[in-house]
Amino acid sequence: MADQGSPGRGTVWRRRAWALVATGVLLAAGGCAEPAPDTTSREIQRTLDSRATAVLRHDEAGYLAALDGELRASGREEFANLADVPLRSWEYRLTGVRRSGDRATADADLRYRLDGYDSAPVTTARTLELAVRDGRWYVTADRAGRGGAQQLWQQGDVQVVRGTRSLVLGTGRDLARLRRIAADADRAVPQVSAAWPGRWAGRVVVLVPDSLEAMGRLLGAPAAGYRGIAAVTTGRGERVIVNPEAYDTLSAFGRGLVLTHETTHVATRADTSSATPMWLSEGLADWTAYRAAPRPPAEAAPALHRAVRTGEVPAALPTDADFRFGADAEVLGRAYEGAWLACELIAERYGEAALVDLYRAVPREGLDEALREVLGASRAAFTAEWRAYLRHRLLPSR
Template sequence: MAGRRRTARAVARRTAGFGLTALLLVPACTSRTAPVDPTAEAVRRTLDARADAVVRHDRDAWLDAVDPAATALREAQGTEFDNLRDVPVGTWEYTVEGVRHQDGRAVADTRLRYRIDGYDAAPVVASRIVELAERDGRWYITADRPGSGAPQQLWQQGDVEAVRGSHSLVLGVGQDGKRLRDLAAAADLAVPAVTDAWPEKWAGRVVVLVPPSLEDMGRLLGAPAAGYRGIAAVTTGESGGGPDAPADRVVVNPEAYGLLGAFGQDVVLTHETVHVATRAHTSAATPMWLSEGFADWVAYRDSGRTAEESAPELRDAVRGGDVPASLPEDEAFSFGGDAGALARAYEGGWLACELIAERWGEERLTAFYRTVGEAEHRDGAVEHALARELGVTVEDFTAQWRDHLRERLG
């Protein structure tokens, strides 16, 4: 908002090295506190200074926390800081979860939490392992790496270029400026389209990351890249997350996304933005056919495309007499398997949501989505929501869905 400025803050939270105060039931009723680990306190001070350097854009202070004798590390850390220059960091903090002592050195298990100013209502959270050594009474960083299985951050892959849209922020590494601007334009169209279809309050903005390659996409996601080959984009996030849940990111596969035409790219960005908007109402009880089908329903909602055009794999199956017997199982949405089966799963979920919107109305569709997500367990969640919101059983709905496939695709 114009005329207002957020205050950046940086702090290493204190969660390790302290014991709980115990009230002892003895005549004098004394209290005892576990001793503070002086090394853990020194580590926190080093990380506090490092965090403060980021939000103040102070390169010298950032490097001041790095071991003066570690020449290669200091060079790498300087490059990383420079890569981060265009990212509008609002807050940056480390939570120290534990400090281990190893031969005069310290290994700190930490969680990095940072927010992008103007876009993140909650922080991104990343596990980091920081190694330190003591020199002249002060602790310096000698290594900083992701925790086991944790993803890389975009600025660790190269110099980040930022493009700001009216509802979006696109951060890319090794990308043509026009591609990033086009992505921002597509995201800016996606956000109001999602807001129009999804009545619940959400942030109304999206952050898109574009890594240099498919391999780098896998590193951002902390997973093998092969599983995302042919997948244009994915959304990271925590299902059922409230206001304190980690922030979402749309991560674009630069190889697969680039093969799409303008319409396909718009559909992808809208689909992923739906996941950002609905995250708080998506839980372990939500089947994939509903979460993915609803995202596709919003993406195709005002496209003017026919079902035959938007569901070619399922169209061919239905015309060949192979009408699915049941709604797609979660396993059918797995990446890295049969591409045709994956497409049919997405198309089947989309047409299930289209059926609800056409027969019961769009308000009933969104109410159904919310009710499923409110369930504590998967078992019975869809059955309960179908009965409450649509007045049908699973068997009735499945039969109507199969008829809908024949009508729309036959």
């Protein structure tokens, strides 16, 4: 029985129920209602999906329908530049949206695949400006996002040459020159497969911009750092990008060496990580190239040959900093040459399979543990062996 001076339990619960009802009435009236969910991201994604569908369907009208203002003129040109590019997929994935009134800035990943060549999408960051009109968002600007770069089709009409094992995309180049590059790439692919038994696509995509400056824009880096560099592989190992000003000066042997080297980076990308030292990745690429076209060490390693001949045998394996583009040419030359001879040493004394095993083990184990596991040597012991090998190979009379 409840105390006479206190309300009973039933009374308490009735009061609480009436309080809840009153609260519900206030909410229904909008006094404390939550704001309607912001649908901006969903609406912008719908605009980008429409644009992507139009690209794949070669629908110019649909492509331009997603654009607004001055972007339509450049968009029409860009759409035409893409006409011959064999696309299997093209999509945008929003990573962030910032809205201010009827304007918005969207960060997105453009993901696309080339039909028959890309086993996974290539991703590049884009930043898009948009404006809303009559309830629909339109793209008003489209530029490279953080970590992104200009795309080849933004530089001009893309010409396409299909090799037996390669796809060459170029702008401002005559077809005969692109066909020659495709032939070089076709010869490089089986040479890489012979040296690298791992699973890889067995084909390569080569981009050929119109100039050194255009190459820099594709890489999102100052072009001056690539002067004299005939070709590079993008950081993720998806594309070989040719510097036409340097590549065209090479002999047939030089062109083959360059494309075999770069194609090796494409083949080994799945087994390469931040733990892989550049002397191993660059050395393996050069070893693969010279394996197919041997040259005397003094001829293939002139900078290191000059140093060793004067008693300047490197005290340590090349560091990653030694491989910086734009560095002193002599330092850069010695770095690449020393890396090649380190990999040649491993292949010659421990076996080619050991070189491949070491490369694969480094991302899992780290360099020191991989050296002990595969070669049975510490880093110090291997470095000493390498220094002796330099003398042996570059000063054969001793």
